Amino acid sequence: MIQEKYNPHEIEAKWQQYWEDNKTFKTEMDSRRPKSYVLEMFPYPSGNLHMGHVRNYSIGDVVARFRTMNGYNVLHPMGWDSFGMPAENAAIKHGIPPKKWTMENIANMTRQQKRLGLSYDWDREVTTCKPDYYKWTQWFFELFYKRGLAVKKKSAVNWCNTCNTVLANEQVIDGKCWRCDHEVVKKDLEQWFFKITDYADELLKDLDLLEGWPERVKTMQRNWIGRSEGLEFSFDFPEIGERIPVYTTRPDTIYGVTYVVLAAEHPLVEKLCVNNPKAEEIKAFCERVRNQSDIERTSSESEKEGLFTGCYCIHPLTGRKVQIWITNYVLYDYGTGAVMGVPTHDARDWMFADKYGLDKIVVINPKDKELKLEDMTDAYEEKEGVLVNSGEFSGMELHEGMEAIKDKIEAMGIGQRRVNYRLRDWLISRQRYWGAPIPVIYCPDCGEVLVPEDQLPVMLPEDVKFDAGAVSPLATSESFVNCTCPKCGKPAKRETDTMDTFLCSSWYYLRYTDPKNADAPFGKAKVNYWSPVDQYIGGIEHAILHLLYSRFFMKVLHDAGLVDYKEPFTNLLTQGMVIKDGAKMSKSLGNVVSPEEIIGKYGADTARLFIMFAAPPERELEWSDQGVEGSFRFLGRVWRIVYHYQDVLAQKVTQYDPAELDEAGKNLRRVLHTSIKKVTDDIEQRFNFNTAISAMMELVNALYAYKEAAKEPHAGLIYETVANLLKLLSPFVPHITEELWHGVISEEGSIHEEKWPKADADAMKVDRIEIALQVNGKLRGRLVVPADAGKDELEKLALAEPHIAETVDTDKIVKVVCVPGRLVNIVVKP
RNA sequence: GCCGAAGUGGCGGAAUUGGCAGACGCACUUGACUCAAAAUCAAGCGGGUUUACGCUCGUGCCGGUUCGAGUCCGGCCUUCGGCACCA
Numbered sequence: 001m002i003q004e005k006y007n008p009h010e011i012e013a014k015w016q017q018y019w020e021d022n023k024t025f026k027t028e029m030d031s032r033r034p035k036s037y038v039l040e041m042f043p044y045p046s047g048n049l050h051m052g053h054v055r056n057y058s059i060g061d062v063v064a065r066f067r068t069m070n071g072y073n074v075l076h077p078m079g080w081d082s083f084g085m086p087a088e089n090a091a092i093k094h095g096i097p098p099k100k101w102t103m104e105n106i107a108n109m110t111r112q113q114k115r116l117g118l119s120y121d122w123d124r125e126v127t128t129c130k131p132d133y134y135k136w137t138q139w140f141f142e143l144f145y146k147r148g149l150a151v152k153k154k155s156a157v158n159w160c161n162t163c164n165t166v167l168a169n170e171q172v173i174d175g176k177c178w179r180c181d182h183e184v185v186k187k188d189l190e191q192w193f194f195k196i197t198d199y200a201d202e203l204l205k206d207l208d209l210l211e212g213w214p215e216r217v218k219t220m221q222r223n224w225i226g227r228s229e230g231l232e233f234s235f236d237f238p239e240i241g242e243r244i245p246v247y248t249t250r251p252d253t254i255y256g257v258t259y260v261v262l263a264a265e266h267p268l269v270e271k272l273c274v275n276n277p278k279a280e281e282i283k284a285f286c287e288r289v290r291n292q293s294d295i296e297r298t299s300s301e302s303e304k305e306g307l308f309t310g311c312y313c314i315h316p317l318t319g320r321k322v323q324i325w326i327t328n329y330v331l332y333d334y335g336t337g338a339v340m341g342v343p344t345h346d347a348r349d350w351m352f353a354d355k356y357g358l359d360k361i362v363v364i365n366p367k368d369k370e371l372k373l374e375d376m377t378d379a380y381e382e383k384e385g386v387l388v389n390s391g392e393f394s395g396m397e398l399h400e401g402m403e404a405i406k407d408k409i410e411a412m413g414i415g416q417r418r419v420n421y422r423l424r425d426w427l428i429s430r431q432r433y434w435g436a437p438i439p440v441i442y443c444p445d446c447g448e449v450l451v452p453e454d455q456l457p458v459m460l461p462e463d464v465k466f467d468a469g470a471v472s473p474l475a476t477s478e479s480f481v482n483c484t485c486p487k488c489g490k491p492a493k494r495e496t497d498t499m500d501t502f503l504c505s506s507w508y509y510l511r512y513t514d515p516k517n518a519d520a521p522f523g524k525a526k527v528n529y530w531s532p533v534d535q536y537i538g539g540i541e542h543a544i545l546h547l548l549y550s551r552f553f554m555k556v557l558h559d560a561g562l563v564d565y566k567e568p569f570t571n572l573l574t575q576g577m578v579i580k581d582g583a584k585m586s587k588s589l590g591n592v593v594s595p596e597e598i599i600g601k602y603g604a605d606t607a608r609l610f611i612m613f614a615a616p617p618e619r620e621l622e623w624s625d626q627g628v629e630g631s632f633r634f635l636g637r638v639w640r641i642v643y644h645y646q647d648v649l650a651q652k653v654t655q656y657d658p659a660e661l662d663e664a665g666k667n668l669r670r671v672l673h674t675s676i677k678k679v680t681d682d683i684e685q686r687f688n689f690n691t692a693i694s695a696m697m698e699l700v701n702a703l704y705a706y707k708e709a710a711k712e713p714h715a716g717l718i719y720e721t722v723a724n725l726l727k728l729l730s731p732f733v734p735h736i737t738e739e740l741w742h743g744v745i746s747e748e749g750s751i752h753e754e755k756w757p758k759a760d761a762d763a764m765k766v767d768r769i770e771i772a773l774q775v776n777g778k779l780r781g782r783l784v785v786p787a788d789a790g791k792d793e794l795e796k797l798a799l800a801e802p803h804i805a806e807t808v809d810t811d812k813i814v815k816v817v818c819v820p821g822r823l824v825n826i827v828v829k830p
Numbered sequence: 831g832c833c834g835a836a837g838u839g840g841c842g843g844a845a846u847u848g849g850c851a852g853a854c855g856c857a858c859u860u861g862a863c864u865c866a867a868a869a870u871c872a873a874g875c876g877g878g879u880u881u882a883c884g885c886u887c888g889u890g891c892c893g894g895u896u897c898g899a900g901u902c903c904g905g906c907c908u909u910c911g912g913c914a915c916c917a
Contacts, residue, residue, distance in 0.1 A: 007864070007912090139853065145864065152903085205915060208871085214834095214835095215835085216834055216911075216912080217835060218834095219834050219835095219912075219913090220834085220911090220912050220913080222833085222898065222913095222914040223832090223833065223834095223914090224912085224913075226913080226914095226916065226917070228917090230917080246917080247916095247917065248917060249916090250917080261917090327915095327917095328915090329915045330915080330916095330917075331915080331916065331917090332917080334916050335916075335917065338917095339917045340917080341917090342917090345842060346917070347831085347915090348917080349917085351915095418917075420917095421916090422913085422914095422916055471874075540911080540912095543911095543912080544912090582836090587887055613842090613843095613854085613855070614842060614843085614855090615842070615843070616843085618835095619843095620837095620910095621842090622841090622842065624841085624842070624856070626855095626856055626857070627839095627841095627842070627855075627856060629856085630855055630856055631855085633855095634855085636869095636870090637870095638859060640870085681846080682836090682846095685846085686846075688844095688846090690842090690843070690844085690854085690855095691843090691844065691845095691846095691853085691854080692841090693854080693855090694844075694853065694854035694855070695853090695854080696854095697854055697855075701854090704871085704872095759885080770850090771849095771850080772849075773850090773851040774849090774850085774897085774898075776896090776897070777849095777896090777897060777898040777899095779850055782850075814897080815897070817849090817897050817898075822849050822850085823849055823898090825849080825897055825898060826897090827897045827898090
């Protein structure tokens with residue numbers, strides 16, 4: 001029996017408790033069923049869920065429940081990316097310990113997630129700030145260290161003055177800190193790096209294997225890795241007995257070189273200043289350039305500045321003297337930090353040469369055209385044409401010339417072909433407290449020593465000062481810093497930096513497979529049973545950051561023999577933002593809608609249904625209060641029609657012969673089975689949840705139409721329709737369907753353990769269909785024909801149709817196009 | 831500049847392989863129920879034109895292919911996103 005009115009709050013609390021008590025969503029390894037690992041990006045415990053979270057988890061929950069009902073053994077876990085700065089800021093601002101703040105937020109957000117009725121196996125919960133997790137994050141650091149992939153080196157790094165810490169390249173967005181949006185400056189510091197560049201080529205190549213990833217994300221990663229092929233070679237610098245190595249992707253333009261440029265940081269600058277009358281001027285220039293921020297220095301609009309050093313090097317092929325300049329537009333950390341200048345075939349060099357009156361030589365002519373310097377207003381950069389003024393290479397086609405020049409340089413022994421990447425090594429140390437300590441000890445005698453495995457985890461101390469300034473708060477804890485060297489036993493000091501939280505999140509999806517393992521990050525059998533993640537769902541903002549780091553981690557773990565897979569996420573769905581009034585929800589705009597408020601008013605099922613219905617998952621979702629009302633109304637409609645048929649359903653007519661149905665019944669049964677097919681295909685093949693829901697709405701409309709049309713409802717048909725409708729709806733709105741299922745179908749078990757319905761092809765068949773009737777491609781009427789009518793029959797029927805017979809002159813018919821099941825098009829001469 | 835995605839009613843969005851444009855929902859209009867309102871149930875709902883059957887225009891713009899184009903091709907425009915002195 002069910003109540004007359006739909007009361008979401010009562011039934012949602014009831015079934016959430018039921019699922020928890022019955023461990024409905026607990027998962028174990030099971031070799032008899034195919035596995036499916038469905039994962040949503042785990043959240044940072046900021047305090048409250050926002051609509052973006054709700055969208056993310058609703059999508060994942062539908063997929064997980066759908067796959068379970070389709071016979072998969074589904075892993076669907078949840079956890080907390082719980083290290084990070086906001087916890088520390090709360091400590092500085094309000095004096096709350098980061099751990100307390102974080103754990104309270106996790107408790108609150110867990111409660112909010114449970115109110116959404118998500119099908120997580122909570123026994124697998126993972127929390128990155130707990131010692132039993134960060135122990136293994138530290139263990140992975142040591143693994144990387146032992147494999148030569150974690151190194152400490154000094155370089156110019158990104159520093160955020162607001163966050164008081166260094167940042168990885170990926171965390172600098174348009175020259176600003178990804179977290180606080182303040183301008184990032186460069187500092188020369190010794191820091192820990194993970195050598196992600198060792199994997200640049202593999203990370204790039206394997207993108208081609210990721211057929212289940214959006215093109216957009218793959219393109220972003222390709223751009224970020226930025227592979228280029230070229231030639232590295234040297235100019236002789238006889239004045240000081242050195243060579244200047246340069247890197248170019250355009251060796252074909254080598255005869256057009258009129259100057260060579262060094263980055264301001266280039267070590268040769270200091271050497272060429274010795275006994276140089278311009279030394280003071282050069283040093284002042286370099287100093288000024290180095291103090292420019294990244295934004296000033298790398299903006300393409302900013303003025304290119306340079307200074308002639310007074311020195312010359314020798315062109316390796318022509319023997320000409322070539323001026324050596326220093327500029328602000330050459331990057332020290334890309335290629336060799338020095339570049340050849342070819343004004344005629346590079347836009348930057350053209351501008352630079354114009355500004356400083358440097359020579360220009362045309363060495364490439366476009367096909368069938370001769371470039372004349374006096375006519376040129378711009379560099380000719382096309383990679384097409386013929387080499388000229390290029391000695392023995394003149395007359396060669398561009399690509400042929402390029403290869404010939406590379407061969408020549410290599411044969412001369414002054415250079416070689418080279419591949420360069422834009423990708424930089426991942427800076428992983430942070431001068432912050434709330435992170436996993438780097439497990440390294442510095443001994444005056446032994447140097448850098450790893451903390452032995454059996455002493456992990458290196459626990460975060462609690463006796464620290466949080467506002468320590470530019471050093472890590474860990475440095476303020478005497479008891480933490482001072483230790484003994486594991487090798488020689490003498491007094492030593494601990495590393496006081498912690499690890500980038502992106503490191504914690506680079507392997508969490510593996511820990512879910514074996515979350516309580518105390519002897520290893522995960523067991524091999526378990527990780528290889530569940531991995532890789534079959535469907536990953538999250539925001540596009542991680543297109544590079546988290547998704548690139550995780551891919552890197554997986555490759556290293558694969559090479560270390562810990563996992564059998566090279567890619568962590570087989571399929572990726574990037575959900576769009578939730579917006580309101582055309583803008584992202586934000587406190588400052590005052591357009592935030594809180595999930596708790598919506599759940600409080602309508603219940604979780606309505607919130608989930610609206611979010612899934614309002615837009616396809618990859619697109620932006622415009623929040624609409626009226627749209628939410630509409631979703632609530634639909635659930636009310638479902639409730640009322642089931643309530644209406646309650647007594648009919650109570651007869652439990654589970655079997656019947658469809659042949660005994662009348663017209664109205666056949667019609668309803670046809671809609672039911674086409675809906676089953678449509679909903680199944682929409683979820684399975686396209687993630688078009690919005691159209692899946694619209695199909696279910698049509699089914700409910702058809703049920704209402706049947707109620708009007710059939711005076712004596714067919715008990716078997718009603719039972720079949722309602723039972724299947726509830727199953728189709730259950731992944732989207734798990735509570736109301738569970739309530740109705742128990743009320744009218746079965747009091748035992750859960751609807752969520754039922755099998756997904758199968759469409760009956762016979763039920764979808766119709767005798768007669770309506771097709772379009774066109775003349776010259778324009779709609780001129782409709783024609784009801786037997787569903788299996790062939791081309792000849794269609795043509796006959798079409799020509800016999802009164803409207804056509806009257807208006808179309810048979811002599812002028814050129815041909816008749818018949819598409820069975822679709823249309824007839826009569827082509828007529830004018 | 832390079833790369834990627836998108837552009838359809840008043841709005842969110844459908845149209846899956848080139849085959850009836852606008853499914854489904856929101857908003858709006860009307861009818862039933864009601865003393866009345868809400869809720870609910872039922873019906874209508876791109877523009878122009880017509881008493882009506884119809885006719886006609888219509889998927890960012892201009893062309894093309896085709897019996898037939900929202901969908902394919904060529905050329906633009908606009909919006910969003912990524913990369914960008916990367917040599």
